[in-house]
Amino acid sequence: MFLNRWSYTLAGCLLSQLCMASTLHIDPRGESFYQQAVPYLQQANSKLEAVPANTPTASAEEKKRSWALIDEAGELLKPAITLLEQAAALDHPVAQYRLGLIYVMLYPSEVIKEKACPLFEKSLAHGLAPPALEISSWCVAYSGTPLYQTALQATETSMPIYEKYFPQPVVRLECKREQPEGLAMQWGSSRDFQAEIYRLQGNSNRAQRSEYYQKALDINDCYGVKRRMGDRQ
Template sequence: MFSQRWRYTLVGCLLSPLCAASAFQIDPKADSLYQQAAPYLQKANSRFEAVTAITPETSAEEKQRSLDIAAEAGEMLKPAIPLLEQAAALDHPVAQYRLGLIYVLLAPSEAIREKACPLFERSLGHGFAPPALEIASFCAAYTDTPEYKSALQVVENSMPLYERYFPQPASVLECKPETPPGLGMQWGSSRDYQAEIYRLQGDGNRARRAEYYRKALDLNDCYRAKKRLAIMAG
């Protein structure tokens, strides 16, 4: 009887997204390719941060300087792209995410859904938290699917696998109010991203909204969750 119950438990685990995500292992060759790409990504980000905001008051000279720096940063990313493409093809979730971010930065807006969204979806499917935020911004159709909601649920148990890859950048971290310099992205720790996952779960689950927002608040004092809880209380 115990053996039969154990078999049922094992089969149930094998069929669940939680078990699949926790069993995932990163391919060593893929990780080597990602690590080769990482210095290019870091250098490019440093240059993007040096780009100054262009306003109606910005001089022509300063505008050109910013455009030149942005172009230079884009060139710095190019050596990383084939390395990330190879790692992504070997199902490296972090490489898939960072390659998707490059498409968000450099590809025409109409190409983001075709190029970046599939990469973000595959990465999140392996329990890597950061692409959930880009999906919410650029891949809205996927956020209405059961697969997206299931993927958010398994992130917490997958965090230990990815701890060494943090911090990671994102277009917007809604739990952190500070604005990055230039065209740089916001960077978050694993705790920051787990807070973002709770926030997203709260956004999509009215029945448990307050519970998820409080979890986000407890993790990193998520200012967005704090504001929404205040609205709910008022």
């Protein structure tokens, strides 16, 4: 599979413990931009949570209220996007992830591959676990590479570095039964995302599948793994 120059550089970086350690440094300016964006993201999420799940079949009046909430969330996301873009340009892994998630919400699949996938890949390369899930859904060309598998393995040692940034949202968690309200995403703790990483590793690694699946079950009784194991019985 074709890998561009950036991918080759990143592959070498991932194989070097010294390089991995350096990628975990977060620029203070990037951190400042990210933290300024967080209140806007939280307020936008609250608006989206208030949008009823039955909006498509609701009455005209209820649809009007829902669209008003969606518009309000969109206005809150505008300053958040500007701040996240500034943080992402300074290589802030969490900002890269959150900006990619917004692109997933706003754009069709072909644009997601162009705009969001590079952000997710860079974020995961820094050891942040959540983008691994979005990559598995949207960035298929990358998710099938050894580089992706190496990045998945690296998240386990990097997880404590990012503990203060959790919980984090994601489109869908396979290891949690709780469903999001309205148009909001699901939120997971660092342990939830570690279970998801083990699930992803088990899905792609037949030789160690049972071992990875058991680790996911041990963390939060991952129902996605239990369902998959049940389907094979």
